[in-house]
Amino acid sequence: MSKSISIFDTTLRDGTQGEGISLSADDKLKIARKLDDLGVHYIEGGNPGSNNKDIEFFKRVQELHLNAKITAFGSTRRKNTLTEQDEGLQRMINAGVPAATLVGKSWDFHVHTALQTTLEENLAMTFDSISYLKRKGLEVIFDAEHFFDGFKNNPEYAAAVLTRAREAGADWLVMCDTNGGTLPHEIHDIVTSIGVLLPEASLGIHTHNDCELAVANTLSAIGAGARQVQGTINGYGERCGNANLCSIIPTLQLKMGYHCIPGDSLPQLTNTARYISEVANVNMPVNQPYVGAAAFAHKGGIHVSAILRDSRTYEHIAPELVGNKQRVLVSELAGQSNVLSKAQEMGLSLDPSSEQARKVIDKIKDLEHQGYQFEGADASLELLLREATGEMNELFTFESFKMLVEKTAGRPVVSEAFVKLKVGGESLYTAAEGNGPVNALDNALRKALQTYFPQLKDMHLSDYKVRVLDEQDQTAAKVRVLIESKDYSDTWSTVGVSSNVIEASWEALVDSMRYALLGQISLEQGIQTSKEPRGLVNH
Template structure:
């Protein structure tokens, strides 16, 4: 390893400034525990002097019993015209009970004179006295040089002077901030190198992503000598976001040879990323590097054929290193390699030289041409393969279904579904209402099946998506319906249906979902049907 890079997470403060990101105190405490499990070194909890929520967080965070991370407060240098010990915000930091603090000050002369409305010398005094005050109180002080790179480009000597004053006051870290996010990697590298030649205090980097270079800029800073990286999980943050620690950590650790988090904890990266998305109620992008669902997904037949021989042919790292998994997608681009890989995943014994295997892949291609998509509906795909291999016995067959909807005046619409199914020769005919056609069909089908499989009550739908396939056909277009279901809220499966009729497409996906949930239970259904037939015979006599 080249050396330790300290990870400073500001998801709970800077990350919450992103549009659509809002965290309660309980949310922040949960994320803090998750970050500690990942092995980050600093967790910035907020600004104690800015709002009651952040102060509550710091008070409750004292009970977290963290193993790796230091809870860190955020604040600014003292206001001009008053002493540091009289500044309310600095005193609130002391009251928060943290052992580390990051305070920002102005590095750009333009900001000093125009935004602060004070003199360049007074700004230097504000930096020195604030850092000194916090150091005298026994805190580890990280000085965040706001707008440092823009300030350096406009007046390098003054920008460097602000760092010297913070260092002279005893700052433990000097963090260089690309606050507007407009710097380029070569600029970051050159300026960090100059700073390292000027001061002996350890240097950190804090980048924003306005030029989509926050990760690259952070890596360039470390290569130039920075030993602390500030960022957020999933790149949350104001405007275009902050540097994404989920990408920075594996790039530094796996590719550049720096130590960031304990090696065994690196496998928690995917889980941590998705956990934070879940808490923030934000849908994770499938294509997110390292941790996205598609990060190690392979679709082209030649690609899959290659990775079956040697995974590194089309993967830059092992997915397991960051807690992710390899996925092979089945589509019209698939070859036999895709089918073999999926069969292995499903514990299905499939020989690529059999006519069954060739017939299945041909069927997949024909169905995808019609609009089906199995890369997002793996449960439907498994049913298709098992049927093609003769390994699936139908638990129930559908004889008919009907949906009626009625709306009278201003009253809510009433939807009723009728379903007729057959289980081992026994016909079951049910009727149910719902708040829409899909819900009514779901209720009617469940009602019919519950007599044979009572635990089907535990299964429920978690997601329902409709995609128009041919926009030029307007309301006559085919649609694809994807349904996601679960039984315990943890394991889930997805199914697909396609039709020019949205209700029929939904019905197909719903049937596959039920069949997948009941797969392998044909004998159980037959036994129950036989007992019911015998019971009816006794009653008739």
């Protein structure tokens, strides 16, 4: 039995049916290039002719000269018509791609209710459409829609649809759990039975996540003999999503002995997942398996103490295999091991038996008690540790800031910030407007610092979150502000806490810039921190 699995990515088609996901033609081309770099075998580009974005994509994707096969999606011919007159089939042929994904009904209930035709006509629609595309020289992947529901309701008819598709020359027969309600043992039994019925057919699996079983169902189908996996990056898709290729690929390749993508491509998986989430403008769940920020994060002191001896104690794989990294979280639950691990990760010298180490731990716990949270603010934690170990080189000193927010009837609110700093012994006083208080502070701070640190122009705030810590205090409650910042090579998060949201924002904002400038030479002291410079000098 072959141990190779064909990976069919439908992020650009099925993935875009997910709520809140909309991709431009440029976005789709960027993602296609990234998927090709990862090494998937098929990239489903969309339905040619269904919208202008997909039309443009199919025209421009030819220029990329990808290794993956670009496939066009469409349905079997309309009932009681000729294939030559079916506009959908003609669009697939004219898309200029080597392969077509053809979806057809395999549930008798859908044939009667959705298509409103006979079972015999549906079989003819399947056969005619596939054989027509094959005559036009296309590889045909037949997606049997609602196959598992159809098989459970009428196994003879569902099997007959696949048989006719095979007779028409379909290269792949893909069984779809379109409603996502089938269980893994059912998937295994049904795929096994089809393998016995059609032993020479190349079988595939396409599952949805409505019972949170899409990955499990896919693995079950592979165990029963399926050799093509259809899914999306990060599990994007309609309703609860599609099977998540970011979980399926490493599980098949690292744990089940199958070959899915080139071995040297697997470490690109985390970067691919995060890149596509950025292009799609969708935040990744931190606890997403394999590629999530918390997939290899450790918080409990006992756990951290163990992984410092051997990471296998609490990690099922080495995170580097999928391009992720181990993270140690520091919080009020943390023991000495957590802090020492973080210091070691940063290249800092911290003696575990020293008074210095004890003071750092006590300070972190005290700050956590005040409402700070460093699990999601690694940059603020690093700054704190560097300060405690004498490795922090302060490049500017805060003196004061003032805010002016003005609302005039019939006009939008105007925010203006005034910031006073000292850099290299020189006092600076700047003012800037913004579309809100935080944006105004950000602009004023940059205006003051960019003369001395021009690389700050390459960083920007990418996310801003405010959490009320004690709702009982209502408008006087403390708030925690988390700011995520980015440049072309890195992402980092900082935290601020205060009963005043502007002050909390300022704390997080200043930390974000202090972190961006780690490694810069002090104008006053002429020394440099032990961290490599973060400026984008060579980009």
